[in-house]
Amino acid sequence: MIKNNKIKETKCDFFHENIFLFSVYDVVNFYDCLLQIRQEKSFNYYIVFKDEKILIDKNGTLEKYPIGLFDQYGDILCQMI
Secondary structure (H helix, E strand, O other): OOOOOOOOOOOEEEEEOOEEEEEEOOHHHHHHHHHHHHHHOOOOEEEEEOOEEEEEOOOOOEOOOOOOOOOHHHHHHHHHO
């Protein structure tokens, strides 16, 4: 019988010019925010994930992609293949 593994949600906080905007908890909203930054060609955005500040460039690209940042979905898909 299947069970709910209660996989911990990922939390990521978005900031613009050192002002907190909001938190996202799922990969779809996370990438939607990055897409909006890319479409607007905006600067001075960053996220905070596990107390680490990660800059976002005008193309919506993170300066680095730490382990644990919305990677659970990909991990599960790889196990299904």
